[in-house]
Amino acid sequence: xxxxxxxxxxxxxxxxxxxxxxxxxxxxxxxxxxxxxxxxxxxxxxxxxxxxxxxxxxxxxxxxxxxxxxxxxxxxxxxxxxxxxxxxxxxxxxxxxxxxxxxxxxxxxxxxxxxxxxxxxxxxxxxxxxxxxxxxxxxxxxxxxxxxxxxxxxxxxxxxxxxxxxxxxxxxxxxxxxxxxxxxxxxxxxxxxxxxxxxxxxxxxxxxxxxxxxxxxxxxxxxxxxxxxxxxxxxxxxxxxxxxxxxxxxxxxxxxxxxxxxxxxxxxxxxxxxxxxxxxxxxxxxxxxxxxxxxxxxxxxxxxxxxxx
Ligand SMILES: Nc1nc2c(c(=O)[nH]1)N[C@H]1C(S)=C(S)[C@@H](COP(=O)(O)O)O[C@H]1N2
Ligand SMILES: [Mo]
Numbered sequence: 001x002x003x004x005x006x007x008x009x010x011x012x013x014x015x016x017x018x019x020x021x022x023x024x025x026x027x028x029x030x031x032x033x034x035x036x037x038x039x040x041x042x043x044x045x046x047x048x049x050x051x052x053x054x055x056x057x058x059x060x061x062x063x064x065x066x067x068x069x070x071x072x073x074x075x076x077x078x079x080x081x082x083x084x085x086x087x088x089x090x091x092x093x094x095x096x097x098x099x100x101x102x103x104x105x106x107x108x109x110x111x112x113x114x115x116x117x118x119x120x121x122x123x124x125x126x127x128x129x130x131x132x133x134x135x136x137x138x139x140x141x142x143x144x145x146x147x148x149x150x151x152x153x154x155x156x157x158x159x160x161x162x163x164x165x166x167x168x169x170x171x172x173x174x175x176x177x178x179x180x181x182x183x184x185x186x187x188x189x190x191x192x193x194x195x196x197x198x199x200x201x202x203x204x205x206x207x208x209x210x211x212x213x214x215x216x217x218x219x220x221x222x223x224x225x226x227x228x229x230x231x232x233x234x235x236x237x238x239x240x241x242x243x244x245x246x247x248x249x250x251x252x253x254x255x256x257x258x259x260x261x262x263x264x265x266x267x268x269x270x271x272x273x274x275x276x277x278x279x280x281x282x283x284x285x286x287x288x289x290x291x292x293x294x295x296x297x298x299x300x301x302x303x304x305x306x307x308x309x
Contacts, residue, residue, distance in 0.1 A: 042069060045207040050121040050141050056197055056295070057125035063136040065205050067278050072212045073130065074231055075180055076165065076172040083173075084212035090171050091211040091232065098217055100148060102237035103158035108151060112216040115202050119143040123206070124199055124220075129261045129290045131225040135275045140220055141203035145236075146194050154190065154238045161193040162186075162243035163219055164235040180246055186230040187243035187257065188221065189299075197222055197295055200233075223292040225259045256309040260300070261290035265309045 042065060074084035077091060098115065101107040110118070121141050129135045145161075165184040169175045175182050192198065199220040202209060209215040214231025221228045227247050237243075247255035254268055263273045263286040274283040289296050300308075 042210065047207055048116060048121055048141050048203045050123050053122045053124050058127060058137060060137050062125060062139050063278055068136060068138055068204065069210045069212055071278055074212055076174045077212065078174050079179060087173055088211040090173055091215065092168060092171050093216050096216050098233055100152050100236045102239050103155040104238050105153035105155065115217050119147060126220060126222040127290055128226050129275060129286065131227055131267065133270060133275045134278055136278050139205055140199060140201045141206065142199045142201035144196055145198045145200050146196065149194055157240050158238035159190055160239050160241065160243055161188050161190060162237045162239050163230045163233060165230055166232045166234050181249060184230060184246045185244055186228055187245050191299055195296065197292060223260060223289040223296050225261055228259050258308050260305065261286060262288060262305060265306055
């Protein structure tokens with residue numbers, strides 16, 4: 001085979017490659033359009049009245065509503081990232097009750113209407129950093145958990161707060177199997193719960209929460225890994241001892257009680273130094289306490305955060 005033939009072969013190969021690439025690129029361009037007309041069309045939801053917060057909100061670009069509602073962790077609706085969107089209507093939210101009880105002076109039961117009408121709502125634009133090393137910026141609507149604490153008045157022996165999600169084995173596809181020890185549970189130390197950054201969220205992008213984001217009410221703790229931000233809350237209890245947390249119970253060496261975002265403490269199976277903002281190509285550095293250090297540093301004075309991860 002002489003040089004000429006070789007070159008000719010190259011030309012052929014390159015032409016075939018080129019055509020194939022064109023085909024692939026064409027399909028990549030057309031697919032999102034097909035999807036956007038059905039899979040991603042969000043039904044319009046009740047609009048909320050709110051003030052815009054500037055004290056705690058980031059001015060980083062927010063992720064799109066499509067990104068925020070189509071890439072989720074919500075194991076009650078399935079363990080794949082698109083399952084919560086695809087199974088969203090299996091979450092039954094009618095006649096929702098949120099019970100606040102335990103070591104408090106005045107226990108309280110709120111329904112979904114109370115949550116959006118009894119509290120002055122504000123928009124808080126927060127980063128959400130998942131333990132899986134991706135992140136988003138979300139314009140949440142809600143109010144500080146502290147506002148509920150001011151009403152129920154925790155007793156002096158209340159040292160922790162326990163949170164519980166919906167249990168509905170009949171309708172929730174993820175609860176038909178014991179992929180986690182249901183119901184999903186989370187916990188905070190009481191000073192973390194009372195911190196002004198800790199939010200009870202009832203909406204995002206100006207409307208009530210989409211089911212896949214934890215309708216009708218969820219917690220947001222922006223300096224901790226996303227799994228602490230428990231969705232579809234039915235109970236908040238003030239307790240004396242450190243409460244059980246679902247992921248900590250599942251794998252205590254991987255997920256600690258505190259779970260503060262910390263680039264210096266690796267997950268046993270991957271680094272936490274970098275993260276990918278959904279929609280970005282390049283990774284970015286993960287910040288201590290997810291960038292909220294100046295607000296929450298003092299909560300952890302004299303604590304070894306490598307030990308209390
Ligand atoms: N009840 C419940 N809450 C949950 C989860 C869950 O599976 N069940 N997943 C957590 C995880 S791992 C993350 S990253 C966030 C994701 O919130 P988002 O889907 O609104 O972005 O929800 C958290 N809250
Ligand atoms: Mo997460």
